[in-house]
Amino acid sequence: MVTHPSLATTVGSLEFKNPIIAASGTFGYGSEYEPSADPRVFGGVALKGTTPKPRAGNPPPRLVETPAGLVNSIGLENPGIDVVIKEKLPQLEDLASAGTRIILNLSADDDNGFVSMAEKCNQASPLDVLELNLSCPNIKAGGMHFGTDPRVVSKITSAVKKATALPIWVKLAPLVTDITVIARSAEDAGADAISLVNTLPALVVDVERQRTVLGNTFGGLSGPAILPFALRQVYMVAQAVKIPVVGMGGISCSDDACAFLLAGASAVQVGTAIFVQPDIAERICDGLSQYLLEKGYEEITDIVGRLAQKD
């Protein structure tokens, strides 16, 4: 009989104490929620999206709630890679020592921007993973999001791969013609894992004032509203690639996390749900342990991809 199931998982060669990761942009630089929530409970923390130069972000309003969802247009407000490496990462030593993996989410307008940041990260610590944001709906590059073009995804991924020895996760835009094509292009270019989905492009209208609600017109939809769609995309990608998949999109309880693991995700990210319940990682981990006990599994990795195995 299973008495102490293990939540430890791996994404490629990297071990995680549990499969719950705070999604980029929802957990700041790891310490903002203290003392109300302990960041060490997370298996990993993906830091706020970082760019080559500081970005002021988009004009407010930046948030609007929609049915079971949240539309945001923060616009990647961040102090830039140099400040993040010099001032933010060193504050994460205790968190890293507690075994929580540190994931730096990077955004740039072109491959040179990604490469220059990746090179700077070679001397940065603590840092375990570079997550390449090829999918932010709130900034534009040449009028097109490059996460929709497999050639651009391939070019950026291989350029960054050459520039760093750190594992690279490529974070994909959800709304493309065939997500498996994009995922395979990242895999072929050397990505260590695929993370998906980013928020869905969205628009909210103030009918009374006959204008858009958000200061930057469009935003990205997150939260429970997107879960079934995100789950489908994760399942499709997990079937299509051999590298690990990190799944996200509307996870707000252990059953949600479980669904992504069953669909083939090796780990999951939680974002909007942190806003609702800052102690969500603890709740999900407790729920997953209970699930493993009830089902008689010794390890969380035993359920990863079970959905496909039953086909």
Add this chain to the structure above:
Amino acid sequence: MAVLHLHTNTARLNTATVEYNHRLKPGLFLLALLNTELATQSLPAQFLTIKVGDTHSPLLRRPFSIFNASKIAGMAPRVEILYKVVGQATRIMSHLKAGDQVSILGPLGKPYPIEGGSPLLIGGGTGIASLHFLARRFLDKHIVPKILFGARTEDELIPLPELGRAEIHLASEDRTVGFAGDVVTLAKEHLPGAHDAVYACGPREMLSALKEVIPSNLPCFVSLEETMACGVGACLGCSVQLADGSYATVCRQGPVFRIEELRW
């Protein structure tokens, strides 16, 4: 980017029990929550967030200024929240009953600095909440604040029985009670007085109008309200623009700003 002082975050995620949920006026409620940490640690202009209901709609926690925090010997430590029913979340809140449990996160944000010996407090609508708490703290220090409290109609002007010793002037835009007009026009009559600090909370338009009439040598602190997601400075969703063009979070770098720090 502007460097703003951050108040040490002492927020806790907690469960509070509803002591009462009084209807003060049509659509205006005073909710009392029993929670020792909140009651003993909260300061004026700090807020808490409440998870309303246990479904995905409404989704996010809702922020509310603290109207009062009391820790009187022999009584249960409580915080009071003044709220107006404006949407789904506040409508659900209006049905809370004594004994109900709610998830709270707080106290959050930077409090008003308590300065000077002759403060002028200017509140619009439910913006009176944080000023009520502030007035209590001034009275505790034997400083008698002058309070200007305005609203569109008499129905929004709640009684303030615990501020008996303060000098309170009412204003109503529909001219039914007190000064006939908006609270900023009323403020113009009182500003030449010997006040050494101004504290204001209310709708953005009210604060913006106040900016035009505040003498530049008079310290004026405003507390802002914004839609929030995290409440702790992590998501950068509630940002407002500062005078220098950069952005600051209302939840963490605010909600209190000096009036001249902001772009109006």
